[in-house]
Amino acid sequence: MPGLRHVALVPAVCVLLLAGALPTAHGAERALPETVVVHDGRTSAPVVDISQVRLDASWYWDSEQSVRVKVPHGLQPGHRLTVWFDLNGDSTPDGHFQLDLRKPKHPGGTSLQKAQEFRRGGGWGHAGTRASCSDSEGGPPVFDHIRRGQRSVGIFLDLWWCLGVPSPVGTDSGSWRAAVSLAKGKNEDMAPNHHGWSKPVAGWGPCDPSGGQC
Numbered sequence: 001m002p003g004l005r006h007v008a009l010v011p012a013v014c015v016l017l018l019a020g021a022l023p024t025a026h027g028a029e030r031a032l033p034e035t036v037v038v039h040d041g042r043t044s045a046p047v048v049d050i051s052q053v054r055l056d057a058s059w060y061w062d063s064e065q066s067v068r069v070k071v072p073h074g075l076q077p078g079h080r081l082t083v084w085f086d087l088n089g090d091s092t093p094d095g096h097f098q099l100d101l102r103k104p105k106h107p108g109g110t111s112l113q114k115a116q117e118f119r120r121g122g123g124w125g126h127a128g129t130r131a132s133c134s135d136s137e138g139g140p141p142v143f144d145h146i147r148r149g150q151r152s153v154g155i156f157l158d159l160w161w162c163l164g165v166p167s168p169v170g171t172d173s174g175s176w177r178a179a180v181s182l183a184k185g186k187n188e189d190m191a192p193n194h195h196g197w198s199k200p201v202a203g204w205g206p207c208d209p210s211g212g213q214c
Helices: 012-021 159-163
Strands: 036-040 052-056 065-070 080-086 095-102 113-120 130-131 152-157 173-184 185-192
Touching: 036 159, 052 173, 065 173, 095 152, 095 159, 113 159
Parallel strands: none
Antiparallel strands: 036 052, 052 065, 065 152, 080 095, 080 173, 095 113, 113 130, 173 185
16 A cells, blocks of 8 residues: 555566666666656647656655646646656556546536546556556545646656555665656647657655664
């Protein structure tokens, strides 16, 4: 379940794959960044334009990674936001989160209705196996209300738990990356473009042994 960071034994080869550490010029590993920002230029219709995606590692004890998406022209009914996730560094997504926005429930309302789900597998499509997924406190990945025209949305989830795989062991921070799509009708924008991946980001921030969090 989400909450405090899970501890499980995994084979050494899996630990290396999940860590995704980047080599330095001397061949040694260096720590992954705790934040990765994708700046996306205008490549599609304004109605689906994404300007920025920000990926943030979790606090070590919290197990909640986050994705923040900026949409300059605002979120509207009919938008479908999809975030694909990768843990092992190959070209195929390990799963995806999908958020569908619908018009307000009542006439004159400003809060869009939300339908959200997480699926494991399924490649770059919208298939896969539906799975339970939440933030560290058990709430849905998108918890807050979304107003018509709102220009950003935050997605908070325990990614390893949502994908059904063991969290990295000990002080290993793990590694993940993402690709984001915003679609409406026949229009779609990708960030990065053309089903590319963001740079890898750490799963957790630094471990603090003095605080008893390791």
